[in-house]
Amino acid sequence: MDVTTKQVEKEKIKESHVLTDKSHQYRSDDSQQLAVADETDSTAREKQTSVSRSSNKESPVIELDNLSVSFGKPVLNQLSAKVDGRCIGLLGPNGAGKTTLLNTLLGFTRPSGGTARIFGYDVFKQKNKVHGVIGYMPERDSFISGMTGIRFVRLMAELSGLNPRDALERAHEVYFYVGLGEARYRTLDSYSLGMKQLAKLAQAIVHGPKLLFLDEPTNGLDPPARARMLNLIREIRDSGKTRIIIASHLLQDVESCCDEVLVLKKGKIATYCNLDEERQNNRKFLLLQVRGDEDNFVNGLREWGCEVARPSRRHIKVVLPEDISIRHLYALAQELSVQIRQLDHKSDSLEDVFFRAMDSE
Amino acid sequence: MAIFQKAYCNYSGELSSIYARPLVIFRYSLDSILSSRLFLSFMLVCLLPSFAVMCVIYLHYNFDTLMQLEIPLNELVVIDADFFATYMLRPQLFFVFALIMFIGPKLISPDFRNSALSLYLSRPITKTSYVVGKLLVLVSLSSLISWIPSTLLILFQASMVDGPWLSQNSHLIFAVISTSLIWILSLSMMSLAISACVKWAPVAGLFFFGIVFVGSGFGALVNELFGTWHGKLFSLFESLAVVVQATFRLDGFSVVSFGASLSVFALVFTLSTLILYRRIRGLEVVS
Numbered sequence: 001m002d003v004t005t006k007q008v009e010k011e012k013i014k015e016s017h018v019l020t021d022k023s024h025q026y027r028s029d030d031s032q033q034l035a036v037a038d039e040t041d042s043t044a045r046e047k048q049t050s051v052s053r054s055s056n057k058e059s060p061v062i063e064l065d066n067l068s069v070s071f072g073k074p075v076l077n078q079l080s081a082k083v084d085g086r087c088i089g090l091l092g093p094n095g096a097g098k099t100t101l102l103n104t105l106l107g108f109t110r111p112s113g114g115t116a117r118i119f120g121y122d123v124f125k126q127k128n129k130v131h132g133v134i135g136y137m138p139e140r141d142s143f144i145s146g147m148t149g150i151r152f153v154r155l156m157a158e159l160s161g162l163n164p165r166d167a168l169e170r171a172h173e174v175y176f177y178v179g180l181g182e183a184r185y186r187t188l189d190s191y192s193l194g195m196k197q198l199a200k201l202a203q204a205i206v207h208g209p210k211l212l213f214l215d216e217p218t219n220g221l222d223p224p225a226r227a228r229m230l231n232l233i234r235e236i237r238d239s240g241k242t243r244i245i246i247a248s249h250l251l252q253d254v255e256s257c258c259d260e261v262l263v264l265k266k267g268k269i270a271t272y273c274n275l276d277e278e279r280q281n282n283r284k285f286l287l288l289q290v291r292g293d294e295d296n297f298v299n300g301l302r303e304w305g306c307e308v309a310r311p312s313r314r315h316i317k318v319v320l321p322e323d324i325s326i327r328h329l330y331a332l333a334q335e336l337s338v339q340i341r342q343l344d345h346k347s348d349s350l351e352d353v354f355f356r357a358m359d360s361e
Numbered sequence: 362m363a364i365f366q367k368a369y370c371n372y373s374g375e376l377s378s379i380y381a382r383p384l385v386i387f388r389y390s391l392d393s394i395l396s397s398r399l400f401l402s403f404m405l406v407c408l409l410p411s412f413a414v415m416c417v418i419y420l421h422y423n424f425d426t427l428m429q430l431e432i433p434l435n436e437l438v439v440i441d442a443d444f445f446a447t448y449m450l451r452p453q454l455f456f457v458f459a460l461i462m463f464i465g466p467k468l469i470s471p472d473f474r475n476s477a478l479s480l481y482l483s484r485p486i487t488k489t490s491y492v493v494g495k496l497l498v499l500v501s502l503s504s505l506i507s508w509i510p511s512t513l514l515i516l517f518q519a520s521m522v523d524g525p526w527l528s529q530n531s532h533l534i535f536a537v538i539s540t541s542l543i544w545i546l547s548l549s550m551m552s553l554a555i556s557a558c559v560k561w562a563p564v565a566g567l568f569f570f571g572i573v574f575v576g577s578g579f580g581a582l583v584n585e586l587f588g589t590w591h592g593k594l595f596s597l598f599e600s601l602a603v604v605v606q607a608t609f610r611l612d613g614f615s616v617v618s619f620g621a622s623l624s625v626f627a628l629v630f631t632l633s634t635l636i637l638y639r640r641i642r643g644l645e646v647v648s
Contacts, residue, residue: 103643103644106479106483106643107482107483107643108479108482108483108642108643108644109644127487128379128485128487129485131482131483131484131485131486132376132485134483135483136479136480136483138476138479138480140476140479141475141476142475142476142477142479142480143475143477143480144471144472144475144477144480145471145474145475146393146471147393151389155385155389156480156484158377158385159382159385159386159481159484159485159486160376160484160485161376161377161379161382161485162372162374162376162377163374163375163377166372166374170372177368177369203480205369207372208370208371208372208373210371213483235368235369236369239368239369239370241369241370241371242369242371
């Protein structure tokens with residue numbers, strides 16, 4: 001089955017599951033076929049995304065123009081960038097200015113110079129318009145005491161402008177969506193840390209924002225809860241209706257969700273890159289774990305024109321020339337009585353991108 | 362479709378006006394306060410002075426009932442401006458003070474303690490909307506036990522009297538409403554400002570009580586030490602008495618002028634607004 005046929009089939013399945021009422025449009029996600037189609041034609045999805053990205057004539061998601069923020073000493077120093085990904089990771093070491101940038105974009109901190117725009121709206125001069133299109137999940141415990149989960153999310157929906165009836169309906173839906181359906185009538189004070197994180201996510205998406213800010217969304221979550229949170233983020237991203245900004249220290253989380261990353265260092269942008277493009281640009285290499293006469297083995301590889309690096313004892317990074325295959329490596333190993341204990345195909349990870357950005361001046 | 366089968370979707374329905382958002386905060390805050398039975402009982406107690414005044418007015422114009430109760434008419438108080446100021450408004454305004462001390466700190470302190478302000482202020486509402494929403498709770502509940510029953514009682518009195526009583530005493534309605542609102546607004550703002558500074562509601566309540574009463578004590582001390590009357594300006598109750606005297610056109614003399622008393626309330630209101638403006642923010646600033 002070629003990609004086009006699959007796409008048509010996928011569209012049909014989607015259409016059959018779309019229900020429309022006066023104010024909402026729901027998509028059924030119970031279809032396993034759709035999930036299979038999603039998995040098998042990821043290439044087609046990537047193409048679609050790149051087309052929609054290039055045909056997107058809206059203002060960029062975030063536009064920074066010489067943005068500076070100072071609290072006595074400069075914290076953000078003349079940042080300029082146009083950010084337009086579906087899911088953007090905000091990375092940087094402690095004190096790099098991530099939280100300040102987030103607070104500035106949310107309109108909590110006044111810039112000392114320059115401007116920041118979200119979908120073309122100035123974050124400080126058009127605060128209400130910006131707040132109308134964003135959702136925010138704070139890092140810290142933030143809730144209203146004594147309220148049940150459902151009431152809390154309903155209040156947040158009403159504050160975003162939904163009428164009480166729609167707000168209640170959406171609050172129930174979103175509570176089930178994040179997996180807290182059974183706990184919706186419990187007070188927030190009685191929630192575990194993981195449940196509070198999910199409740200915070202629920203209040204951030206209840207009004208269907210165009211841009212979602214997630215500040216350390218997986219903070220304090222155990223592995224299953226973390227996996228669930230990341231799945232939810234990916235699902236929201238793939239819906240194509242909401243752009244996401246994730247500020248996190250966990251590179252693995254960012255790598256699994258984001259298609260672009262903005263790395264801050266000492267209040268400046270160290271790098272802003274598309275992860276897919278970065279991965280494509282990075283050369284693939286083989287990571288070998290060997291035992292035996294490693295030096296001779298490395299010399300033999302170099303004689304064949306291989307680029308070799310030794311990151312640690314018994315580990316060898318090899319970039320093979322076009323005319324050399326893995327079979328040749330095994331032949332050389334046999335010849336020199338070297339055991340190849342492990343062989344992995346690798347390419348640069350987000351960690352490499354991050355550390356490269358940190359090392360650059 | 363079953364609710365648990367619905368996936369993430371955007372909202373495309375109509376949005377309410379941005380000016381209606383304070384009413385959302387008002388509604389939710391009011392609802393949580395009215396859920397307390399203790400508070401409802403307190404509200405009933407607050408209405409007792411109004412009920413007593415209504416009984417007195419009724420008895421004044423019902424000789425049959427008076428005779429049955431064997432109360433001579435000359436033993437009943439005269440119903441005039443002094444009666445409304447002394448027996449109706451003053452107790453009501455004291456209950457207003459107690460009510461604001463009771464519920465004012467519960468409105469903002471918990472939001473500070475639970476870092477909820479970042480959630481409120483990342484929505485399309487402003488600091489002003491937030492404060493107005495909370496203020497409306499105090500103003501509406503205080504109004505229910507002060508100027509609303511007072512105005513009704515004045516109208517009740519007018520309906521019982523033959524002749525142009527209301528036109529001759531129309532200033533009473535203005536006096537009741539203006540005095541109550543001055544008191545309610547300044548105390549409410551003060552209570553909200555204190556609760557924005559003290560995260561624990563009971564402590565904020567104590568602070569509020571302390572500032573009002575310790576202010577009076579401090580004023581008396583100043584008067585005693587320096588042989589002056591300016592210490593009276595520190596007492597909100599003293600200033601209230603002057604405002605009541607002036608608006609109800611009562612006889613008597615006070616060293617504090619009406620203008621000075623109004624300035625005290627204006628100062629309290631302004632200072633409280635400034636504190637609230639500085640304290641209400643999306644992120645907590647740690648210096």
